[in-house]
Amino acid sequence: IILNPVGSEFYNADLEQAYSALSAFEGGLQIGGGINDENAAQFLEKGANHVIVTSFVFKNGVVNFDNLNRLVKSVGKSRLVLDLSCRKRDGKYYVVTDRWQKFTDIEMNSQTLEMFSEYCDEFLTHAVDTEGKAKGIEPQIAKIMGEYCTIPSTYAGGISSFDDLDTLKELGRGKIDFTIGSALDIFGGNMSFEKVAVYGK
Secondary structure, eight states: OOOSOTTSTTHHHHHHHHHHHHHHTTTSOEEESSOOTTTHHHHHHTTOSEEEESTTTEETTEEOHHHHHHHHHHHOGGGEEEEOOEEEETTEEEEEETTTTEEEEEEOSHHHHHHHTTTOSEEEEEBGGGTTTOSOOOHHHHHHHHHHOOSOEEEESOOOSHHHHHHHHHHTTTOEEEEOOTTBGGGTSSBOHHHHHTTTO
16 A cells, blocks of 8 residues: 655655566556556556555545546456455444545445445445454454455454454355454554465465
8 A cells, every 4th residue: 555645745755666566576566556547557557455444535525426437447346455444333244434534324235335336346444433453343344354355355443363363264164365454463453464364264
């Protein structure tokens, strides 16, 4: 993920590092961070297998379907990952935007996941309230994904142990991938990267 935005004094350095990683593992990495219809293709040309899109589509508490359609036209559905960041309100989960501060009226349910699957090849679903805390997953989100995701999908948020992975595997019906950040030993956590890499194989 390219964390610094276009216009930042650090963006060009970030871009060079991104290009270096993509060329080192050509066809093996996805990339996100400032992706739009004008620059998405260049990252695919540099070796990314997919682009991950967030704010270009999800912004100001709404879903910009014009931008989403432009992205699909630019790089194709088969190279696009949609980041469906969501958090809980009134007992339900909704897609959120603007660094997870603004709620949309898009509830995470079967209709939503079916609709967005028409535009992309994969989902990346952030459980916002647990993201970065390494204190456990949000079971309801895992269950929603397991029941309703019909395309490849990745859960992100709060994974802190192999028990969490077992729960995710059960609730996700064995079809949900996952990302782990601060809980990995390579980032100072307690979960062995080597063991995580072969988990479930």
